[in-house]
Amino acid sequence: MITMLTYKLFIFLVAYLLGTIPSAFLAGKIKKIDVRKLGSGNIGATNAYRLLGKKWGIAVLAADAVKGGLAAYLGLIFFGTWGGLAGGILALLGHTFNPWFGFKPSGKGVASALGIVCVLMPKVMVVGVCVFVVTVAISRFVSLGSVLGALAVIITALVFREELPNIIFAIIGCSLIVIRHIGNLKRIANGTEPKFGQKHDSKDRK
Numbered sequence: 001m002i003t004m005l006t007y008k009l010f011i012f013l014v015a016y017l018l019g020t021i022p023s024a025f026l027a028g029k030i031k032k033i034d035v036r037k038l039g040s041g042n043i044g045a046t047n048a049y050r051l052l053g054k055k056w057g058i059a060v061l062a063a064d065a066v067k068g069g070l071a072a073y074l075g076l077i078f079f080g081t082w083g084g085l086a087g088g089i090l091a092l093l094g095h096t097f098n099p100w101f102g103f104k105p106s107g108k109g110v111a112s113a114l115g116i117v118c119v120l121m122p123k124v125m126v127v128g129v130c131v132f133v134v135t136v137a138i139s140r141f142v143s144l145g146s147v148l149g150a151l152a153v154i155i156t157a158l159v160f161r162e163e164l165p166n167i168i169f170a171i172i173g174c175s176l177i178v179i180r181h182i183g184n185l186k187r188i189a190n191g192t193e194p195k196f197g198q199k200h201d202s203k204d205r206k
Contacts, residue, residue, distance in 0.1 A: 011078050015071035015087035019094025019112060022101070023063035024048040027056045036101070043098065044107040046142050050194075061111045067091065069115030076119065085165035088116035092173050096180065108180040110146045113173050117153055120166050128153040140195035143184030150174035 024043040028035040031052050039047045045064060049057025068091050075087025091112060098106040117125040132149030136142055157170035187193035 008079065011074055011083075012086055012090055015074050016090040016094045018067045018071045018074075019091030020098050020100060021063070021067050022098060022106070023060045023067070024052075024107070027052055027060050031056065036106075042107055043101075044109075045111045064095065064107070064111035065115035065118070067115065068095070068112030069119045072116040072119040081120075081163050081165040084120050085169045088120060088169050089172060091116065092176065096176060105180065108146070109173070109177050110150075113150070113153075113177060116169065116173065120169060121153075121157060121160075121162050124153055124156045124160060124162065124166075124170070127156040136196055140197070141184075141188055141193060142196050143181050143193060144188060147178050147181050147185065150177040 022043045024035050024045065024047060027048055028051065033051055035041075035043055035047050035051055039051045041047070045057055045061035048060040052060075068088065071091030072084045072088040074083075076084035079086070092109050095107045095112045096105065096109045097103045114125065114129070117128065128149045131152040132145040135145035135148045139145070151174065153174050154170045157167050162170070184193055
């Protein structure tokens with residue numbers, strides 16, 4: 001008979017494996033392009049957009065958001081808000097440090113986090129997306145929009161007095177996004193960060 005522990009481990013394993021699905025890499029394979037070797041080298045929606053075009057970039061964004069949201073939803077419906085936290089964190093870690101690529105930093109987790117926050121805190125998600133859109137529209141830097149959007153999620157979760165597990169996810173998940181974008185912020189400061197719609201061929205290893 002399946003024990004409760006085994007049941008939980010299975011659900012959370014599924015959540016983690018959902019996060020590891022490399023949407024951008026698979027899309028690149030269809031187009032015969034290895035997204036890890038061109039552009040920023042990240043398996044995320046922004047690099048897919050630059051290398052594969054608008055249609056594929058949007059498809060990767062949607063796929064990454066869905067996998068993150070589904071992972072959080074599985075945890076939420078089976079184990080409540082703490083389960084949603086666990087499922088979301090596992091999916092985000094699976095995407096950001098993908099085991100299929102040797103656990104090396106891969107995607108930066110923005111689209112996956114979008115899906116997770118949409119499931120756990122939809123009102124907070126709206127604020128974060130608005131901050132992201134306004135920032136990108138003004139600055140043309142997706143990375144800056146991602147960082148400010150992530151910070152907005154943390155602040156809004158606290159202001160809206162979300163449940164503790166949701167606040168914990170906001171702090172951990174969004175802090176990870178900010179950390180993963182430190183290299184981008186440095187390049188913005190020295191004027192070498194590509195703007196939205198601008199292509200580049202250098203890898204982002206920082």
